[in-house]
Amino acid sequence: xxxxxxxxxxxxxxxxxxxxxxxxxxxxxxxxxxxxxxxxxxxxxxxxxxxxxxxxxxxxxxxxxxxxxxxxxxxxxxxxxxxxxxxxxxxxxxxxxxxxxxxxxxxxxxxxxxxxxxxxxxxxxxxxxxxxxxxxxxxxxxxxxxxxxxxxxxxxxxxxxxxxxxxxxxxxxxxxxxxxxxxxxxxxxxxxxxxxxxxxxxxxxxxxxxxxxxxxxxxxx
Numbered sequence: 001x002x003x004x005x006x007x008x009x010x011x012x013x014x015x016x017x018x019x020x021x022x023x024x025x026x027x028x029x030x031x032x033x034x035x036x037x038x039x040x041x042x043x044x045x046x047x048x049x050x051x052x053x054x055x056x057x058x059x060x061x062x063x064x065x066x067x068x069x070x071x072x073x074x075x076x077x078x079x080x081x082x083x084x085x086x087x088x089x090x091x092x093x094x095x096x097x098x099x100x101x102x103x104x105x106x107x108x109x110x111x112x113x114x115x116x117x118x119x120x121x122x123x124x125x126x127x128x129x130x131x132x133x134x135x136x137x138x139x140x141x142x143x144x145x146x147x148x149x150x151x152x153x154x155x156x157x158x159x160x161x162x163x164x165x166x167x168x169x170x171x172x173x174x175x176x177x178x179x180x181x182x183x184x185x186x187x188x189x190x191x192x193x194x195x196x197x198x199x200x201x202x203x204x205x206x207x208x209x210x211x212x213x214x215x216x217x218x219x220x221x
Contacts, residue, residue, distance in 0.1 A: 002027070002121040003136070004216055005129035008143035009189060010093065010177045011150030013200045014125040017143070017208050019073075022123040024213060028068065030116055032126035032133065033096060034076045035109045037087035038064050040095030042078055049095050056104045064109070066116065090158070090165070090173050097177050100127065101184040123216075128187035130195055139219040141212060142191035145201040147174050 004027070008014050015031050022029035040049065042062050048054035067075045075084050086092075099105045113133050116122060126133065130140035151171035158165045181189040191197060196215055200208045 001118065002220060003117045003134050003138070004123040004219075005134045005137035005140045005192075005195075006123060006125040006143060006212075007127055007129050007131070007141070007189070007191065007195065008125075009145075009150065009174075009181065011154045011174055012143040012145045013153070013205070013208055014143050016205065017200075017212055018123045018125045020205075020209050021212050021216065024209075025123075025216065026121070028116070028120045028122045029074060030066065030113065030122050030124040031074055032109070032113055032124060032129065034074065034084070034087060035064060035066070035112070036096040036100045036105070037092050038076050038078050038083055039099045039105055039109075040092050041083055041087050043099060044091065044095055049098060052102055055099055055102060059104060059108050064112070066112070088161075089163075090170070093177060094173065097180040101180070101186055103186050106132075106186060127181055127189045130192040131190065132187045135192075139215055140192050140195040141198055141215060142195040143198050143200055143208075143212075145199060147171060147178065149201045150174050 006014050006018050019029045042058060043049040043055050046058060048058060063079050065077045067077060069075060075082050076087065077083065110133065113124065117124060117134055124134060130137060148171065151167060151174045154174065155165065155167045155170040158170065198211055
């Protein structure tokens, strides 16, 4: 099986780019961030997002699964409920950063991620795919962009969805998320030694898609 690992900070374009490239190549796209967002959604619903101990206890009572529709698009389920559209708010983004720093949460989701990669050609994105989840993946790509660029993209995305947000608030969230992800003790956000570094700051979406497609194709030869 061919496993491609894509890591990078929030808003670098990982999901959008990886999803398109996977469809082009006939691979399955796995957004691991959606899994952590789903844990965060459950924690918020249960009022335990600020309690590490209660989040760990909650894991025994929930069922998180990934599914794929007829187009190959990923859906994520919480206790059988499709929550794919409910996990994309700023609140859940910050919650995902919190729960992802908990080792028990990472262990809970690790085998699910690896089992999908064992059985399919995948492009998997997240924060620690190359360093922890799929250390033997090839190629490994680290996507990044300036915080201002990422905040602008996220702001436009939220406005299009009808969210009442300001660019300044989104930028503050991006910077806080970056700090949390890169400074956590467990699996901090960082490129692996053999990752290909790709800066998407000045790129159009099409340009970034072409760059990643070419990198992956070169490694398939």
